[in-house]
Amino acid sequence: MNSFFARRYVITGIFITLAFVLLARLFYIQIIDDRYMLFAKNNVVRTQIQYPARGVILDRNGKLLVDNQPVYDVMVTPKAVKPFDTVEFCKLLDIDKPTFDKYFDKAEKYSPSQRSIFQGQLDSTINAKLGERIAEFPGFELVLRSVRSYPDSIAGQFLGYIGQANDATIAKSNGYYHPGDYVGISGVEKSYETELRGQRGVQNILVDSRGREKGRFANGMYDTAAVAGERLKSSLDSRIQKLGEQLMRNKVGSIVAIEPSTGEILCFVSSPTYNPNLMVGREHGNNYMDLLRSPNNPLLVRPIQARYPPGSSFKPLSALIALQEGVITPQTTYNCPGYYVAGNRRVPCFHNERHGTVNLASAVAESCNGYFDMVFERLINRTGPKNTDTSFTSWRTNVAKFGLGAKLDLDLPGETGGLLPKASLYDKWYGRGGWRSSTVISLGIGQGELEATPLQLANIEATIANHGFFYKPHLIKAIGEKQVVKAEFTQKNYVGIEPQYFEPVIDGMQAVVDRGTAVGSRIPGIVMCGKTGTAQIRHQDNSVFVAFAPRDNPKIAIAVVVEGGGQGARWAAPIASFIVEKYLRDSITRRPSGIEPGYFMNASVLPQPAKPKPAPVKAKPDSTAKPAQAALTAGKHKKKKQPVVYAAAILKGDDDE
The missing domain is CATH 3.90.1310.10 (Penicillin-binding protein 2a (Domain 2))
Structure with missing residues (x-):
């Protein structure tokens, strides 16, 4: 009897335990763990x-x-x-x-x-x-x-x-x-x-x-x-964007235009370009591969990814730094015999033309290489040849404030920072203390190892137009219905140059267009201040022009690069002048020189394929520049004869380097 009751309690306990376990499991499944609910839901939802x-x-x-x-x-x-x-x-x-x-x-x-x-x-x-x-x-x-x-x-x-x-x-x-x-x-x-x-x-x-x-x-x-x-x-103005793409048809290069008072990018042309509708639809993959295989790489965003020696467009910036550092004044003169002696070699002016006695403004207007080589040497040698590294680093720091040598952090992916060499680079090449200002003299006229993107060139012009500061360049003006503007786009970035030093430089830039190398691109009734450049790189000369307009209360700053286009006055300056006038007037008038947009829209200026590199030339003991640089600064760089495009007025003073 006792044994029976004992077994009954054991069995009852087992059933109660099992019931408790099942209830606990049901509670866990239904209340705590929702996986099973989701499984069930997925069967019906x-x-x-x-x-x-x-x-x-x-x-x-x-x-x-x-x-x-x-x-x-x-x-x-x-x-x-x-x-x-x-x-x-x-x-x-x-x-x-x-x-x-x-x-x-x-x-x-x-x-x-x-x-x-x-x-x-x-x-x-x-x-x-x-x-x-x-x-x-x-x-x-x-x-x-x-x-x-x-x-x-x-x-x-x-x-x-x-x-x-x-x-x-x-x-x-x-x-x-x-x-x-x-x-x-x-x-x-x-x-x-x-x-x-x-x-x-x-x-x-x-x-x-x-x-x-x-x-x-x-x-x-x-x-x-x-x-x-x-x-x-x-921030894009579709009127001048469309015009810019037409002007750059059958050409390789860039147009970047900025509103100086805001940093907003008005025109952003990368040529060759492509129709963005090709990247939509079932054939977009094939179209992409066609673009990838296309000559001159239309997928390259040249305004921020292509790097060029700025050439003579760099000279106004160099002059501003020299004024701020006190190594020259607006009245400082140089007697140009057609060349500048750096070390044991001569650095020629373009076509060896003799500019005679020039001051700051006339040197900018006539693009005298000798004057700006002198300016560069004064900056680098001001604390003596034994301190070349230190002076060069100071020069580099001042140049970097204008946005060269680093990304401007544009609101677009893939931007490159250009190239602004450090003293350590030359120490590596020539040994510490083994190089002097004459070794890197080409930097003074925007050549040598110096490289900039078209965006950086346009930003320099916006800085000059503003007399010493720039707003961060950007492509999106406002976001959403509330027209939100990013705070970083409203901050001024100062370059460390006092405002009074800009006027003599701008005088020279105005003279470039009024009577100097870009006179053929003068716009009647609009005062445009600019600088031509012929950026020389190995197998070709790139046509470069930078400018802003009007002089008082500038509305647009612009940089144009045409690869393989030769002198800046031939292609880049006319293209820039058409963009500037279209933006300011919404029309284009005939220039006194006779140039008109139709010619430039229909002309083809495609760069020549690269030639094999020549064998290195051994430099003389005190000419320790790289072989290509030494040949350039010694005047050994042979230039191809360019076809005459328009009347002689376009080519007056012709160009610079």
């Missing part, structure tokens, strides 16, 4: 992402540069696919069976049970045919997306393009992006991706056991609406 419209991009005057157009992507959930007529499906999509297999394997590799893109950006014809029959192909569906369209087909490198997110982008997004999502790949589309992409929405759809839709889950209580991306107002 299908989540559909609602893709927002990407933010549009306008020019500074409100003209539409980038809009959206609807397209459909074919999405697939591999696990939900059931037997169907593959041949008919391929025919509707205009693909073959191997292509189908490749797309399907990729989707299955991503996830058998989650939806991913099968084929994107169907054209309207294919979409219409497939849309009527999509129900015949279980596991496949059409999803509405929006892609970009470009009404004016301009500013390809500035605007950039969008494409499908790659694995690296998806991994870095912390779950935000999925295969098939579109992201900015280059240009403004990339740098302002967060603002442009908007906020995705979600719809929860009830489905039955066969996957058929049965309405909204919980009457849409848990749905979220998609929010369109922010509207961007760019």
